[in-house]
Amino acid sequence: MPELLKVTDMRVDIGEVCVVHNATIDVSEGEGVALLGANGAGKTTFISALTGTRKAAGGQVVFGGEDITAWTPERRVRAGLVLVPQGRMLFSDLTVEENLRVGAGVKKSTTTKGDWDRVYAMFPPLKELGSRKAGSLSGGEQQMAAVGRALLAQPRLLVLDEPSLGLSPKMVERLYNALREIRSAGVAVLVVEQLVGQALRLTDRAHVLQRGQLSYAGRSSDLISSDRFVADYFGS
Numbered sequence: 001m002p003e004l005l006k007v008t009d010m011r012v013d014i015g016e017v018c019v020v021h022n023a024t025i026d027v028s029e030g031e032g033v034a035l036l037g038a039n040g041a042g043k044t045t046f047i048s049a050l051t052g053t054r055k056a057a058g059g060q061v062v063f064g065g066e067d068i069t070a071w072t073p074e075r076r077v078r079a080g081l082v083l084v085p086q087g088r089m090l091f092s093d094l095t096v097e098e099n100l101r102v103g104a105g106v107k108k109s110t111t112t113k114g115d116w117d118r119v120y121a122m123f124p125p126l127k128e129l130g131s132r133k134a135g136s137l138s139g140g141e142q143q144m145a146a147v148g149r150a151l152l153a154q155p156r157l158l159v160l161d162e163p164s165l166g167l168s169p170k171m172v173e174r175l176y177n178a179l180r181e182i183r184s185a186g187v188a189v190l191v192v193e194q195l196v197g198q199a200l201r202l203t204d205r206a207h208v209l210q211r212g213q214l215s216y217a218g219r220s221s222d223l224i225s226s227d228r229f230v231a232d233y234f235g236s
Helices: 043-051 073-079 096-107 113-122 139-152 169-184 196-202 227-234
Strands: 003-014 017-028 032-036 058-063 081-084 157-161 188-192 205-210 213-219
Touching: 003 043, 003 188, 017 032, 017 043, 017 058, 017 188, 017 205, 017 213, 032 043, 032 196, 043 081, 043 157, 043 188, 073 081, 073 096, 081 139, 096 113, 096 139, 113 139, 113 169, 139 157, 139 169, 169 188, 169 196, 188 196
Parallel strands: 032 188, 032 205, 081 157, 157 188
Antiparallel strands: 003 017, 003 058, 205 213
C-alpha cells in the first residue's frame, strides 16, 4: 500500500533533556502499526510531536505526501491525522453530542448523516447518552465518545495513545473490536498501548521505543515470540 506517514529522525527535547532520539517510523495507507515501550520510554512525547501539540527539536514529518513538520495541530487534524489522546480529553461540561460535534466540525462540509450513523452503530450507547455531560460518564463511555469524536473528523490515520488505560477487560475487548472494524474500513491506525497482546493482534507491524530510541521493529505476529522483543520491551 502507498505510504501515508513518514517520520524521519524525529528528536524531541523537554527542557535540556532529549526525550526522543532520531526516531524514524512509517505507516502505509490502511495499515496498523503499534508503538510499544515501558513507562517513561517516550511514547507519548513522540505522539505529541507527531500530532503537533509539542514542537520537535529536529526531524521531518511527511503525511499524505506533504511535509507537515511546521503545521499546527489543527491543520494536521484537517488533513486527516487525528488523535485520541491519553485520558480522552473530552470537554467535560459539554454533552456527549456536543463533544461529537466538535469532531464533526473539522470536516463540516463533508460530514454526513451516514458518518453519524456509523459511529452510533459502532458505539450504540453514545446515542442514548447524547444529552449527558461528558464529565459524568464512566471511563468506558468516555473512551467511546473520544473515539467517536475522532471518527467524525474523518481520519486517514487514527492515532491512539493508551486507549485501554483505566478500562475494564470487557470494555477493552469492545474497543479493540471497534478498532478492527475501523481498520477494515480502510483507516490506518497507529496505537500506543501497554496491553501488548491487544496491540499486536490489531496491527501489522510494531516498533519498540526504549529510552527514547526505536530499538526494534518487525511484524506484529513475530514480535510476541521474539526474545529480543521481550528484552527491549522490559528493558533487560
